[in-house]
Amino acid sequence: MNVSLTKDLSVYQLVLGVQSPPKALSLSPATLLSLVRAQIDLLIEQQIVATLWVKLPPEKIWQSELARYQSLVGASSLIYVYQLAESERAQAEGGRGAGEDKGEHSTSSVHHVRVQLPANSQLRRENFLMVLSPQFCSLVLAHRPLKKRENPILGKANTKKNQPLLIITTVDGKIIQQVLDGIQQATAPESFPMLLTDFICPSAPEPALMNQLLAKQLQRLDEINRQIMAERTAKLQQQNQNLHNKEELKDEYLNNVCQELRTPLTHMKTALSLLNSPNLKPPQRQRYLQMLNTQCDRQNSLITGLLDLVQLERNLEETTLESVRLSDIVPGVVSTYQPVAQEKGIMLAYTVPTELPAVRCVNGGLRQIVINLLHNSIKFTPNGGRVWVRARVHGNCVQLEFRDTGIGIAESEIPKIFDRFYRVRVGATEDYGGAGLGLTIVQQLLLRCGGSISVKSKLYEGSSFIVQLASVGDIPRAIATEHE
Helix, strand or coil: CEEEECCCCCHHHHHHCCCCCCCCEEECHHHHHHHHHHHHHHHHHCCCCCEEEEECCCCHHHHHHHHHHHHHHCCCCEEEEEECCHHHHHHHHCCCCCCCCHHHHCCCCCCEEEEECCCCCHHHHEEEEEEECCCCCEEEEEECCCCCEEECCCCEECCCCCCCEEEEEECCHHHHHHHHHHHHHHECHHHCCCCCCCCCCCCCCCHHHHHHHHHHHHHHHHHHHHHHHHHHHHHHHHHHHHHHHHHHHHHHHHHHHHHHHHHHHHHHHHHHHHHCCCCCCHHHHHHHHHHHHHHHHHHHHHHHHHHHHHHHHHHCCCCCEEEECHHHCHHHHHHHHHHHHHHCCCEEEEECCCCCCCEEEECCHHHHHHHHHHHHHHHCCCCCCEEEEEEEEECCEEEEEEEECCCCCCCCCHHHCCCCCCCCCCCCCCCCCCCCCHHHHHHHHHHHCCCEEEEEEECCCEEEEEEEEEECCCCCHHHHHHHC
16 A cells, blocks of 8 residues: 655654754664664564554665564554655665565565655655554654755765764654644545544653663663674774784885895805905906996896885875877887897897777886886897787787797796796796896786786797786777787
8 A cells, every 4th residue: 555645744843843842862873773673672572563653774674673573563563664766766775786675675565554755855864763552652763964065165065974863762742643643734634544543642651661661772772882892893803904914014025125135245245255365367356246247236126126116006006097009108118129139139029000099007107017028028038039019909908918939937937927026047046137026016007007917938938928908998990800
């Protein structure tokens, strides 16, 4: 059965309209829930058959209280439920899936009467539970005030979650009777044959019932408080665990940094002590001087790489993304490395079509990605090898591939190459130098802009690093067909 309202109705205004209105308290929604549960507890314990007038939030936690009362008290109770129209309710529930909790707050039961709210009803900002029976009458009412304006000119509203409610709870028969009379006046008589027109609220409930209600309210408030404290404790424990994990990672990181910085110093100290030998021959002296030069370069590379990584991780989240074309970046970086490649007898080439769509990347990050990956390809490719860079459309992304005929990477090493300070070695002692931070920086930059990188490699045959970057805008069909 459906009931319609002939005029707008506000239970909150009806309560405030009595001669001495009760004071509204600014309380949390959790407190409102505890008050509602205490009322239901009392009705169930005393087996009070009552008529309930209800407008509660649609979530399962609220509607289950009505189901609990009706299932435990019996079929004689009657519940009038105020609700939004179907289309408006779907919009109000927003993110919830269609039909979710339908069984919990459905009003199709013969003991429920739907009261549809008109558009822009004041009741949209109110929730209440009114209990009517000859033994006991009560009203729990919550009014959600308009959100405060932070800036009256811009009209930005306060979006703070869990905004306090103005809550009124009363067992005063005069106040409840005025609310009931107001509901009768706002309801179309022909659509409401079951309205309790002759019901008169008792002026006050029995003292024993009041004592029991107060005890149940205290129990429910204590339950809510314990639940809140448990949630806060769990949250604090999680935060402490996260801090502990960060501290452990920091300690591990510092240990790795110290160890990496200590290694070149140890080699330099060894070379210096050997240079002081009186019987040192010129070829040996030259070898130790070269060792010093190599380790100084290694130390400088480590310090520079560490500073770059620290700066990147500190500012990465605040760095803006930019739209950039690969054809504006790759050719310039390749020409910079051409002299290095020629010196090693490496053939270096690239294929980057100018019509490729732009990609989204960290400001200045695409150039750094290309530099680091190209530098690695040349460094690990022996004399007479080949290195080439190719860009093409791949699905909704733009793919940038760095391929070489270098030393390759063992399959067991591939998962480790993006770790800080990890350096690929071929053979027992061969070390290609470097800080072992280039690929770490590449991965961090790609994670920030939603890109990815994958590796294919075979030992002594070469490697292929494939970068996927999100394109900006739609990809022209002709380009997609040509390059896929």
